[in-house]
Amino acid sequence: MHAGHTEAALPSSPSLLDCVIIGAGAAGLTAAVYLARFRRCIAVIDGNASRLLAIPASHNYPGFADGIHGEELLSRLRRHAAHYGVRSTPGTVETLERLDDGSFIARCGKQQWHARTVILATGVTDVEPDFPDVKRAVAEGFVRYCPVCDGFEAISKKVAVIGHGKGGLAEALFVRHFADAVSLLTLDDPFDLDEKEQLRLGQAQVQAVHVPVARLAFDNAGVMQVNLDDGRRLSFDVVYVALGTLVNSGLAQVLGAQCTARGELVVDAHQESSMPGLYAAGDLVKGLNQITVAMGHAAIAATAIHNRLGRE
Ligand SMILES: Cc1cc2nc3c(=O)[nH]c(=O)nc-3n(C[C@H](O)[C@H](O)[C@H](O)COP(=O)(O)OP(=O)(O)OC[C@H]3O[C@@H](n4cnc5c(N)ncnc54)[C@H](O)[C@@H]3O)c2cc1C
Numbered sequence: 364m365h366a367g368h369t370e371a372a373l374p375s376s377p378s379l380l381d382c383v384i385i386g387a388g389a390a391g392l393t394a395a396v397y398l399a400r401f402r403r404c405i406a407v408i409d410g411n412a413s414r415l416l417a418i419p420a421s422h423n424y425p426g427f428a429d430g431i432h433g434e435e436l437l438s439r440l441r442r443h444a445a446h447y448g449v450r451s452t453p454g455t456v457e458t459l460e461r462l463d464d465g466s467f468i469a470r471c472g473k474q475q476w477h478a479r480t481v482i483l484a485t486g487v488t489d490v491e492p493d494f495p496d497v498k499r500a501v502a503e504g505f506v507r508y509c510p511v512c513d514g515f516e517a518i519s520k521k522v523a524v525i526g527h528g529k530g531g532l533a534e535a536l537f538v539r540h541f542a543d544a545v546s547l548l549t550l551d552d553p554f555d556l557d558e559k560e561q562l563r564l565g566q567a568q569v570q571a572v573h574v575p576v577a578r579l580a581f582d583n584a585g586v587m588q589v590n591l592d593d594g595r596r597l598s599f600d601v602v603y604v605a606l607g608t609l610v611n612s613g614l615a616q617v618l619g620a621q622c623t624a625r626g627e628l629v630v631d632a633h634q635e636s637s638m639p640g641l642y643a644a645g646d647l648v649k650g651l652n653q654i655t656v657a658m659g660h661a662a663i664a665a666t667a668i669h670n671r672l673g674r675e
Contacts, residue, residue, distance in 0.1 A: 380404045380478040382668055383469050385459070385614065387451040388413030390645030390657035391484035392440035397665035399447035403672070406476045407444070407451035408469065413437055414486060414646070415654070419504045423512055424654050436654070459483075459614040465640055479675075480640045480668045483628065484661065485611035487646040492525060492550060492604055494579045496587070505587045506579070506602050510534060511653065514541045517601050523589060525576060526605030527552040532560055534605035535569045546570045546599070548589065550606075572597075612647050623649050633667035634660050642668060 382398055384391045387409035398405045418433025444450070454471040459481065461467055467481045489508050491497050500506035507513055514537065522542035524535040527549055535547045547554065547569055554571055556564070564571055574591045579602065582588050589597045610626035621629040621637035627649040634642045644660035646652040 378477060379466065380406055380476060381672055382480045382482060382665075383408070383467065383476045383478040384482045384484060385456045385469060386410070386484035386486060386611075386645070387441070387444075388415055388437070388484065388486055388645065388657070389440065389654045390486070390661040391451075391482070392437075392444050393658040393661035394482045394484060394644060394665045395444040395449045395451075396440075396447065397662055398669065399444065399449050401665065401669040403669060405449065406478070407449060408454055408456050408471055408476070409451040410455045410485075411453060412486075412488075414489070417489075417501055417508075418512075419502055421512065421654065422516060456614060459618060461618055461638065461640070467640065479672060480642065482634075482661070482664050482668070483612070483615055483636075483641065483643045483647065484645045484657075485614070485647055487608035487610050487652065489604070489608055490606040492576075492579065492606065496580050499581065500579060500587055500602070503587075504601075506604055508604055509652070510538050510541070510603055511651070514538060517541045519543050520600035521598075522546075523548050523597070523599040523602045524605055525550060525602060528555050529560070530607060531605050532556060532564065534603060536563065536567055538603055539567045539569055542601075544568075544570075546572050546597070548572050548576050548602075551575045608646070608652075610647050612643075615641060615643065630660075632663075634664035635667065 381403040382405045384394050384407045387407050395407050415433035415437040420430035420432055422430045456469045456471050458470045466479050469476045518541045520542050521544045522538050523546045525548045526534055531547055535545050539545045574593045577590045577592045580588055612622055612626045612628055618638050628636050628643040628647055630636050630643050630648055634644055636643055642664040644664045645657035
């Protein structure tokens with residue numbers, strides 16, 4: 364879907380909403396279902412860039428042993444929210460303001476929403492290598508971003524990890540648990556590993572390729588090739604990209620909510636940030652980036668908000 368028009372769930376929406384949900388991926392849509400079923404007045408605004416859209420098939424989302432395409436899961440979540448009258452408004456929230464009475468105003472272009480609470484569910488953005496074929500390679504499951512999600516599907520395969528420093532090392536060692544052969548590749552930065560870390564690579568039989576990758580490209584037969592700067596061409600069954608993520612927490616940071624050095628939201632046991640009334644759910648929260656975790660955060664945040672509003 365391109366989310367049609369929003370508006371709130373039951374009952375009809377007043378000018379002061381109970382909650383505005385920013386972002387409608389796994390976390391935002393789960394929160395929308397919960398809050399709608401709690402009969403709360405909500406609005407959902409979404410930039411339509413959920414990471415779910417990049418998942419060719421998820422095999423670790425419980426209940427779908429044969430796997431589920433990320434886009435299919437997103438459509439199901441949207442339909443579930445729509446069943447209770449919630450449709451997200453397309454757009455990117457540009458500013459979030461907290462008023463003296465503790466309520467919030469979210470603005471997107473000429474539109475604005477005034478709400479007693481906010482759930483920020485804006486996720487993260489994967490840092491992609493800058494090669495033209497990358498989107499196709501992700502869609503075909505050749506390039507992957509998340510070995511926690513699909514390391515199992517790399518069992519006995521020949522795998523490369525593109526990364527640098529400790530992040531690349533950790534991912535290569537993680538993947539080695541599944542794959543028969545793992546090579547650690549770099550885009551341009553030197554690996555920057557100390558002696559102990561190099562020893563760990565050696566012990567795990569991970570091969571570090573120091574010549575940078577020039578490009579990833581499909582050959583005429585549709586097979587993905589890794590071309591190195593020295594002209595060598597390597598082929599792998601799977602390439603994991605471990606270049607990190609950008610956390611979409613700018614709206615919270617402007618308000619002064621506590622974040623980690625990487626920009627992840629720090630929350631309490633109810634998913635509330637250090638800014639009262641501002642809750643966060645999903646990948647932008649410090650912790651494991653998984654669909655089930657995002658949904659769990661959302662369930663906790665929505666229930667905490669419902670209970671809080673009942674007390675006010
Ligand atoms: C290739 C790939 C494969 C994956 N495979 C799996 C898997 O098999 N199993 C698994 O558990 N996880 C998997 N993941 C991770 C999973 O997709 C995420 O954990 C999950 O989507 C997080 O949900 P979220 O709601 O936090 O963020 P998202 O689903 O990414 O949604 C965030 C939404 O917020 C919107 N947004 C951002 N900023 C704004 C703004 N200012 N205003 C309005 N909207 C905004 C975005 O447009 C987006 O729609 C995979 C990820 C990738 C990239």
